[in-house]
Amino acid sequence: HVQKLYAGLKARYDSLQLPYPRLLYVDKNCCTSTKQMVTQAFPSLTVRLDVFHMLWRFSKACVRTTHPGHANFMRELSQAFFKTNENDLRMLLEAIMVSFGLDDPAEAARRLRRSPSWLYRF
Secondary structure, X not given: OHHHHHHHHHHHHHHHOOOOOOEEEEOOOOOOHHHHHHHHHOOOOEEEEOHHHXXXXXXXXXXXXXXXXXXXXXXXXXXXXXXXXXXXXXXXHHHHHHHHOOOOHHHHHHHXXXXXXXXXXX
């Protein structure tokens, strides 16, 4: 069934005369079944494991996750991959302030840190 989806996607790219995708990030099977299926439709596509799952696998591969430094090491490793774009953050805080009628950027930042789940309601 998935092969039909990939074939349909390829047909859409062809009908729109768009270049095929060059890179696909997946959450599992980056080296086996997913790669085999998608590259039948897009032979030059590179398939890679997304960074969230790569970090999860890395953490699970550590010999002792109970080591006192494990959490700090994983936090710093994560921060090496994920950097905050200050301009994007500023625009996000402005959008939160407008959406909730806030005047204080600190309150918008508190709402964002507390739980970003409210973002998914829109």
